[in-house]
Amino acid sequence: MITGEQPIETPCSFVIFGATGNLATIKLYPSLYSLEEAGKLPEGLHFVAFARREWDDTAWRNYLRESLESKLKDRFDEQLFEQFAARFSYFRGELHDLASYAGLKEELATPRMGNCTNVVFYFAIKPSEFATVVKNLDESGLNKPRGLHRIVVEKPFGHDIESATMLNELMHKHFDEEQIYRIDHYLGKETVQNLLVFRFANTLIEPLWNRNFIDHVQITVAEDIGIGSRADYYDKAGALRDMLQNHLMQLLTLVAMEPPPALEADALRDEKVKVLRSIRPIPRRSVHAHAFRAQYAAGAIHGNQVPGYQDEPGVERHSITETYVAAKFYIDNWRWRGVPFYLRTGKRLAVANSMIAIRFRHPPQQLFRETPLESIDPNWVVLSLQPTESMHMEIHVKQPGLGMDTRVIQLNASYRKMHETPLDAYATLILDVLEGDRTLFIRFDEVEWSWRVVDPILKYWEQERDFIHTYPAGSWGLHESSRLFDSEDQEWRNEL
Numbered sequence: 001m002i003t004g005e006q007p008i009e010t011p012c013s014f015v016i017f018g019a020t021g022n023l024a025t026i027k028l029y030p031s032l033y034s035l036e037e038a039g040k041l042p043e044g045l046h047f048v049a050f051a052r053r054e055w056d057d058t059a060w061r062n063y064l065r066e067s068l069e070s071k072l073k074d075r076f077d078e079q080l081f082e083q084f085a086a087r088f089s090y091f092r093g094e095l096h097d098l099a100s101y102a103g104l105k106e107e108l109a110t111p112r113m114g115n116c117t118n119v120v121f122y123f124a125i126k127p128s129e130f131a132t133v134v135k136n137l138d139e140s141g142l143n144k145p146r147g148l149h150r151i152v153v154e155k156p157f158g159h160d161i162e163s164a165t166m167l168n169e170l171m172h173k174h175f176d177e178e179q180i181y182r183i184d185h186y187l188g189k190e191t192v193q194n195l196l197v198f199r200f201a202n203t204l205i206e207p208l209w210n211r212n213f214i215d216h217v218q219i220t221v222a223e224d225i226g227i228g229s230r231a232d233y234y235d236k237a238g239a240l241r242d243m244l245q246n247h248l249m250q251l252l253t254l255v256a257m258e259p260p261p262a263l264e265a266d267a268l269r270d271e272k273v274k275v276l277r278s279i280r281p282i283p284r285r286s287v288h289a290h291a292f293r294a295q296y297a298a299g300a301i302h303g304n305q306v307p308g309y310q311d312e313p314g315v316e317r318h319s320i321t322e323t324y325v326a327a328k329f330y331i332d333n334w335r336w337r338g339v340p341f342y343l344r345t346g347k348r349l350a351v352a353n354s355m356i357a358i359r360f361r362h363p364p365q366q367l368f369r370e371t372p373l374e375s376i377d378p379n380w381v382v383l384s385l386q387p388t389e390s391m392h393m394e395i396h397v398k399q400p401g402l403g404m405d406t407r408v409i410q411l412n413a414s415y416r417k418m419h420e421t422p423l424d425a426y427a428t429l430i431l432d433v434l435e436g437d438r439t440l441f442i443r444f445d446e447v448e449w450s451w452r453v454v455d456p457i458l459k460y461w462e463q464e465r466d467f468i469h470t471y472p473a474g475s476w477g478l479h480e481s482s483r484l485f486d487s488e489d490q491e492w493r494n495e496l
């Protein structure tokens with residue numbers, strides 16, 4: 001919780017739809033386990049794992065144990081696991097089957113759930129199933145009492161502006177906005193929240209944070225993993241919907257927004273929406289100059305051969321789904337007019353590394369023209385999001401000696417002290433759901449405006465269906481993406 005909002009009544013049941021799916025297994029359970037470890041889970045909180053497999057509680061528990069053991073390795077603790085697993089019950093059900101919800105309702109009324117009136121429903125399911133679950137929750141009366149039950153929905157919210165609007169209308173028919181938590185786990189990341197502190201708690205930084213001093217901004221989220229077993233979802237989504245429309249756009253808004261009048265959920269979100277609304281629309285004829293897509297081919301990641309996207313299990317033959325996207329946006333407001341924001345993300349890139357790199361302008365006077373320094377590289381401020389959480393500032397200093405030579409030195413600061421262990425992004429956000437704080441969740445107008453920004457690109461690409469560039473897995477993508485740059489002295493920054 002980053003605001004001082006008063007916690008409201010804490011939920012006592014937490015239903016996970018899609019309990020054996022990728023997201024729940026890889027992200028959710030390890031985070032819940034960390035909360036248990038940190039003593040943050042409320043006493044009496046009970047999890048219901050809702051999934052299709054014909055399992056009983058024992059089979060479920062074995063599954064949970066195996067997945068946590070493999071993820072947590074040395075951190076796995078038998079005693080803690082027992083305590084954690086005791087909170088779960090397994091519920092066999094079908095998302096499409098109304099009878100399953102009637103059964104779930106009965107389950108939620110059993111004595112072992114306590115006298116529970118406040119339930120969280122977590123949608124760890126494919127976006128195409130959201131609407132069905134919302135309707136079924138309503139049909140079976142599980143959306144009541146309004147105001148107490150909460151639903152947590154994952155991104156992408158819809159697959160374009162029209163479907164997002166429809167989904168939102170449907171949700172509002174059955175749930176109040178206060179009950180809806182649209183999650184974007186990037187907002188739970190420590191460094192992302194730190195952006196606010198970095199910008200607004202340091203008077204040193206903010207005066208420079210504008211078009212007068214900044215040449216351009218790069219936001220990179222590079223992954224070395226492929227799509228794993230997620231083809232079913234990913235092949236229909238692609239990198240633009242999966243990452244750029246949500247995670248990277250959120251990062252952009254936090255870099256670019258004005259200070260909110262207060263650190264309150266709506267004040268913060270109002271400022272983010274203003275940024276999204278100020279992004280210059282991309283006309284159809286300019287899509288090529290503003291966006292680039294590509295797909296990974298076979299290659300080597302850290303020395304190991306990996307297959308190309310087309311050969312991943314479940315990917316459609318001749319799929320042209322992008323696994324890499326780079327895009328350029330302009331924010332037409334007083335602060336940012338004329339400063340390009342370059343965003344890129346990709347799977348199977350050379351390294352896993354996410355950062356925000358701010359390049360400053362050249363000094364206005366060429367004071368060193370007659371010296372060996374002639375042209376001086378501009379300053380950079382780089383905020384590393386992962387794997388390290390740090391800030392780097394590059395400045396020029398004169399090399400000691402007779403000549404007028406310089407070198408670039410980096411002022412590096414790691415946010416974390418040795419003894420501080422980070423809470424995973426999901427853990428932070430789940431805690432917020434339990435406490436009823438929606439500050440770090442997405443309001444619908446954010447979703448809507450962000451779809452509006454990327455929609456012209458999506459529509460254009462939908463019509464260009466016969467070709468996609470490929471890049472070898474383990475590379476940094478393709479040089480062609482440099483066509484987005486406004487000037488010749490701009491290039492992607494891959495390293496801290």
Ligand code: BG6
Nearest residue numbers: 185223225242243247354386425
């Ligand atoms: C998810 C995407 O939202 O974020 C995945 O669906 C991606 O494709 C993941 O791998 C990246 O998250 P993180 O926290 O590992 O950077």
